[in-house]
Amino acid sequence: MTQAHATTIVAVKRDSQVAIAGDGQVTVGDVIMKQRASKVRRMFHDQVVCGFAGAVGDALTLFDKFEQHLEKHQGNLLRAAVGLSKEWRTDKYLRRLEANLIVASADRLLLLSGDGEVIEPDESDGVAAIGSGGPYAHAAARALLDNTTLSAAEIAQQSLEIAARLCIYTNDNITVETLDRVPGAMPSLVSR
Numbered sequence: 001m002t003q004a005h006a007t008t009i010v011a012v013k014r015d016s017q018v019a020i021a022g023d024g025q026v027t028v029g030d031v032i033m034k035q036r037a038s039k040v041r042r043m044f045h046d047q048v049v050c051g052f053a054g055a056v057g058d059a060l061t062l063f064d065k066f067e068q069h070l071e072k073h074q075g076n077l078l079r080a081a082v083g084l085s086k087e088w089r090t091d092k093y094l095r096r097l098e099a100n101l102i103v104a105s106a107d108r109l110l111l112l113s114g115d116g117e118v119i120e121p122d123e124s125d126g127v128a129a130i131g132s133g134g135p136y137a138h139a140a141a142r143a144l145l146d147n148t149t150l151s152a153a154e155i156a157q158q159s160l161e162i163a164a165r166l167c168i169y170t171n172d173n174i175t176v177e178t179l180d181r182v183p184g185a186m187p188s189l190v191s192r
Contacts, residue, residue: 006025006027006053006131006132006169006170007022007023007025007026007039007052007053007054007131007132007133007169007170008022008023008053008129008130008131008132008133008134008136008137008160008163008164008167008169008170009021009022009039009040009051009052009053009102009129009130009131009134009137010022010102010127010128010129010134010137010138010141010156010159010160010163011051011102011104011109011127011128011129011156012126012127012141012145012152012153012155012156012159013104013109013121013126013127013152014126014145014151014152014155015152016106016180016181017151017152017153017178017179017180017181018049018104018105018106018107018109018152018178018179018181019151019152019153019155019156019176019177019178019179020040020049020050020051020102020104020156020176020177020178021040021051021153021156021157021159021160021174021175021176021177022038022039022040022051022052022053022160022174022175023039023133023160023163023164023170023171023172023173023174024036024037024038024039024171024173024174024175025037025169025170025171025173026056027169032171035171035173036173037056038175039051039052039053039059039175040175040176040177041063041177042177043063043066043067043070044067044070044071044075045075047075047105047106047179048070048075048077048103048104048105048179049103049104049177049178049179050063050066050101050102050103050104051101051102051130052099052100052101052102053099053100053130053131053132053134054097054098054099054100054131055097055098055099058097058098058099059097059099059101061094061097062084062088062094062097062099062101062112063101065084065087065088065094066080066081066084066101066103066112069081069083069084069087075105077103077104077105077108077110078108078110078118080103081103081110081112081118082118084112085112085116085117085118086116088112088114088116089114089115089116094114097114098114099114100112100113100114100130100131101113101130102128102129102130104179105179106179106180106181107181108120109121109126109128110128111128111130125142126145127141127142127145129141129159131169131170132167132169132170133160133163133164133166133167133169133170134163136159136162136163136166136167136170137159137160137162137163137170138159140158140159140162140163141155141156141159144158144159152178153176153178156176157174157176160172160174161174
């Protein structure tokens with residue numbers, strides 16, 4: 001059986017908010033198997049949000065491994081990402097996993113891949129996107145950041161709606177999770 005894959009995940013950072021949004025479509029070959037999958041998940045006491053693109057089983061394995069690294073590093077997003085990246089790159093089984101992750105805390109946004117990459121978007125950009133509709137969602141989010149005063153969550157939602165109109169592997173059943181950073185306080189989670 002062909003592996004289930006293809007999706008779009010976009011993350012947007014604006015002011016004191018980070019939002020990660022994902023569509024709900026799961027595709028096997030050229031057949032839509034599910035329309036309302038949730039590819040965005042909260043982790044580590046609701047202080048981290050993670051989204052995946054790629055093969056579903058592979059991504060779930062990576063979610064579990066990343067959560068283990070978050071626990072090991074007491075919620076330090078960057079250390080957990082580097083730890084997962086090292087393990088992903090060197091472990092014989094994990095190396096074959098076909099998925100990418102976007103992870104975020106209230107103050108940091110990272111893209112993780114099986115090539116050992118841990119990429120933090122430029123502060124001036126504040127956007128990361130993965131999956132088949134990633135380039136469309138990234139371009140839309142970038143334009144909305146530059147030309148509107150919409151919140152990070154609104155930009156993530158609208159950029160995925162635009163990607164869904166262009167990418168056949170992306171639909172408009174969208175999940176958006178946000179983290180808000182309050183100056184001088186611990187990060188809190190707001191869900192839409």
